[in-house]
Amino acid sequence: MHPAAEHSPLGKSSEYIATYTPSLLFPIPRAAKWAELGLTAETLPYQGVDFWNCFELSWLLPSGKPVVAIGEFTIPADSPNIIESKSFKLYLNSLNQTPFPDRASLVATLQADLSAAAGKPVGVRIRSLSDVEAEGIAALPGVCIDELDVSINSYETPRPELLRCDDSRVIEESLHSHLLKSNCPVTSQPDWGSVAVEYRGSALDHASLLAYIVSFRQHSDFHEQCVERIFLDLQHLLKPEKLTVYARYVRRGGLDINPYRSTEAISLENRRLARQ
Known part of the structure; x- marks a missing residue:
């Protein structure tokens, strides 16, 4: 806490x-x-x-x-x-x-x-x-990775060692997942969210990103720190030319919290998703 x-x-x-x-x-x-x-x-x-x-x-x-x-x-x-x-x-x-x-x-x-x-x-x-x-309702950009067939058994703490990339290829892409979940560090109540990753750098393995995102499932932290941790772990792995990570969390108590972190001075749009 x-x-x-x-x-x-x-x-x-x-x-x-x-x-x-x-x-x-x-x-x-x-x-x-x-x-x-x-x-x-x-x-x-x-x-x-x-x-x-x-x-x-x-x-x-x-x-x-x-x-x-x-x-x-x-x-x-x-x-x-x-x-x-x-x-x-x-x-x-x-x-x-x-x-x-x-x-x-x-x-x-x-x-x-x-x-x-x-x-x-x-x-x-x-x-x-x-x-x-x-x-109206917005959709996250790029490819949704949630339908990938992966085996997952890590839920207690974020595991950046799960992330993999191909250093021989530099690409630019946008990915997203709706399987982000963490817990409030005070009440232990679940916080549900969707996360988007936009980058230019070493090609990120999509299945490894999904397993990494799911590893937050029982992790206790505030929304802002979860997004910052994801940003830092991806930055360390990909050494990207540019990187943006943001999450759209489901509201609790009439409030939703949506942290955006980027290497760029991006033009931000605050558009609600279907679950918000």
């Missing part, structure tokens, strides 16, 4: 507070998990963001009439802190009975509070249900 997480509200009974309470947000420093991966804030080999989508966002108009919407929050991958997910939900719940004069005021409040917790500016976008409906 992350040393700070045991003091968070995660896994504990919590009072429902329905009026604006920014103190509910619980930041967790990234530094300890970076250190486990041999990284510091100054040596991160990637850039990117964590997209958080809130499907239970509501507040009051000055008239007292409630509004519902979908919130998108963009947290920089190099921010000093992540925001513990249950505290994030409790904070958003505290808006439910809180009036705001207009949508711009709500956005400004969210930006200020979330940026203070993350330690870097957080992007905020509030979308109507009709906007999200019109956008």
Whole structure:
């Protein structure tokens, strides 16, 4: 367990507070998990963001009439802190009975509070249900490797030694799998996700990638650190010219978390998948 997480509200009974309470947000420093991966804030080999989508966002108009919407929050991958997910939900719940004069005021409040917790500016976008409906469901790029016929018996911890590549061939391709699963490091509840890998480098053996992804199945860690571990293991193996790894996790408590890590300054699209 992350040393700070045991003091968070995660896994504990919590009072429902329905009026604006920014103190509910619980930041967790990234530094300890970076250190486990041999990284510091100054040596991160990637850039990117964590997209958080809130499907239970509501507040009051000055008239007292409630509004519902979908919130998108963009947290920089190099921010000093992540925001513990249950505290994030409790904070958003505290808006439910809180009036705001207009949508711009709500956005400004969210930006200020979330940026203070993350330690870097957080992007905020509030979308109507009709906007999200019109956008539709996205599909991950490239080849899905889930139908490969592989034998797997490793589930407890990530096993990078399973990964194989052909150094004699340099290729560019996109792969994805919907078989990513890990466990919350505090509650041990399952976190389900899909993961995409886009790279140019030594040809990656697809079956070995699938076995490696499944080896996370009983691993306990936060979403962000799982994606960072996958990125680092692939970078070490492939020595790629470019590499992007991202995961789209299934929502829990009305929130989904989608970490993106890349060697490139890529144009990111936050598009929900069928399970989200």
